[in-house]
Amino acid sequence: MAKVTVKNLNKYFDNGVHAVKDVTFTAEDKEFIVLVGPSGCGKTTILRMIAGLEEVSSGEIYIGNVLVNNVPPKERDIAMVFQNYALYPHMTVFDNMAFALKMRHIPKEDIKRIVYDAAKLLGIESLLKRKPGQLSGGQRQRVAVGRAIVRNPKVFLFDEPLSNLDAKLRVAMRAEIVKLHHTIGNTMVYVTHDQVEAMTMADRIVVMKDGVIQQIDTPLNIYNNPANMFVAGFIGSPAINMTKGKLIRKESDLYFDSEDYQLKLTPRQAEVLQNYANKDIIMGIRPEDIYDSRFDAMAESPQKFITKVDFVEPLGNEYHVVLTTANNEYTARFDPKDLPKMGQDLSVTFDMAKAHFFDPE
Ligand code: ADP
Ligand code: MG
Secondary structure (H helix, E strand, O other), X not given: OOOEEEEEEEEEOOOOOEEEEEEEEEEOXXXXXXXXXXXXXXXXXXXXXXXXXXXXXEEEEEEXXXXXXXXXXXXXXXXXEOOOOOOOOOOOHHHHHHHHHHHOOOOHHHHHHHHHHHHHHHOOHHHOOOOHHHOOHHHHHHHHHHHHHOOOOOEEEEEOOOOOOOHHHHHHHHHHHHHHHHHHOOEEEEEEOOHHHHHHHOOEEEEEEOOEEEEEEOHHHHHHOOOOHHHHHHOOOOOOEEEEEEEEEEOOEEEEEOOOOEEEOOHHHHHHOHHHEOOEEEEEEOHHHEEEOOOOXXXXXXXXXXXXXXXXXXXXXXEEEEEEOOOOEEEEEEOHHHOOOOXXXXXXXXXXXXXXXXXXX
């Protein structure tokens, strides 16, 4: 088994694009680490450099404790699963999965056993004689994973392996890959633009933007303590609500003053943000931290204010409700029991202990 370390990694393409900027992180032995960020932020380029398919402009890549910058891809003991699966169309599933083993001159009987074991693990034993053209998207995806498994590599790299599947299958395969990781326990570096995949699959998440790492932490810590406005906005659905305002001091308390309401900060927030008094700031509040003050635990809060219910979107087990104030719009997540009607006025409170504050950019 092995950890993967990238240190001050940079990639300049010939066209001058600086795609990866001083990226440093470690995927620990057996860890499932997810690189997430919008399209074009450099995720694939990082994976390809780890795999040895792309030259490093500067920086170091270690597998275990071995510097691999100049080690050819075949000798890195890494398997990569690509977004398009890259199966050989003229070969059967068995031959696709056996290919790398045949190249290594492993005895036929062993190959049979290894391929069969992997196929069983993935539930594709019955497909071994088919060709990729006779498979569904989900089955092809499993074969691509199977082809990586048989090589028993130290490290698996996944580049958006689920993005070509329909929504339902994507959810199912998400769970299968996590279970697979549980079973075989190898180090995995997984790339996606989908924050839900990152949140649900990762031991730790690396959030990227424009080639630069924004934050590295567990899914929960990233959700609860986003390092900046980009991370806060990228992780979470519906997205966190951002409001421009000012912090004002009244006696010993600090208040967030939007144009529509004033809300008192907790003593802890006031302490951390004391230097922001009288300065512009942005407050982020997540949809689940907005409360309908008719019913909820927050009903006792003195910090209520009136909004208008602009839109109600029922989702069965919960409702997303769009609320407007004179200058702002908020998406809230309510329990079905609290359902207000479109067009009505609604008194709400924010759970200020859960509010996030950011420097205006
Ligand atoms: P992601 O996988 O996060 O979508 P990529 O790593 O594919 O992002 O690309 C990062 C940036 O590098 C993008 O701006 C992309 O256009 C650029 N890029 C990727 N591959 C090449 C290449 N071979 N030549 C020039 N620019 C490239
Ligand atoms: Mg990519």
